[in-house]
Amino acid sequence: MIKLVNVNMNFRGKQVLKDINLTIEQGEIMVIIGPSGSGKSTLLRLIIGLLKPTSGEIWVNGREITTMTEDELNKIRLEMGMVFQYSALFDSMSVGENVAFGLRQHTDMPEEEIARTVRRKLRMVGLRGQETAMPNELSGGMKKRVSLARAIAIDPHIVLYDEPTAGLDPIMSNTINRLIVSTRRMIDATSVVVTHDMSSVFSIADRIAMIYGGSIIETGTPEKIRQSENPIMVKFIRGGSAESKGRSRV
């Protein structure tokens, strides 16, 4: 479970997140939406402990992380996997080495077991047998899938996704969305997904939180959000769809 209590974040005096209160239950897929610059990525970086809030508490699986040392945070991060916006694979390493990276860095798992785990995780994301491929031989969607396999290699309790379908065509976006849902089912992970892509939002979310100007203006199930009468939300849902269609043609 993830819980943010009265979280404020300022960058050089500019308030980027204002009094955020948000609870994400164990096993839930929470999708964070909001316009560009509203503070979505900042929220993810706070949850993974890359940023410390100006004030407020952040609880991850029952522990308050804002007062932790870097060593303590590194341990907590082992319970989290992150899928970065641009996949962030190591280009000089093969697919298998990318997926194995965290296991080699943070566990003393024997090589045979690492190889078995890598094989299993690649199978989960539909990339069976791609261990020796290099990232530059892969399409954007395949890179995203490798990035997901790497994020879940150490069986995290929490998976964070930053714009997982950005730049992908609608078919590959659907594949990634199905993987987000099946990953939650397979490893019972709590998932936080930041996205602009409104078609993804409604197909994967258990709940949606809308950030606007640094504040959460509405939280609820997809049905509740669809029926929202908040003019900002109504406008965003319509505009967001148009934006995601435009982007997917690129």
Ligand SMILES: Nc1ncnc2c1ncn2[C@@H]1O[C@H](COP(=O)(O)OP(=O)(O)OP(=O)(O)O)[C@@H](O)[C@H]1O
């Ligand atoms: N390290 C930083 N230093 C100063 N300002 C920052 C920093 N990180 C983010 N900001 C500012 O905080 C605001 C929110 O940024 P953030 O990246 O969280 O928004 P976002 O909702 O994820 O936007 P996008 O959808 O465009 O990725 C922006 O005005 C940004 O310029």
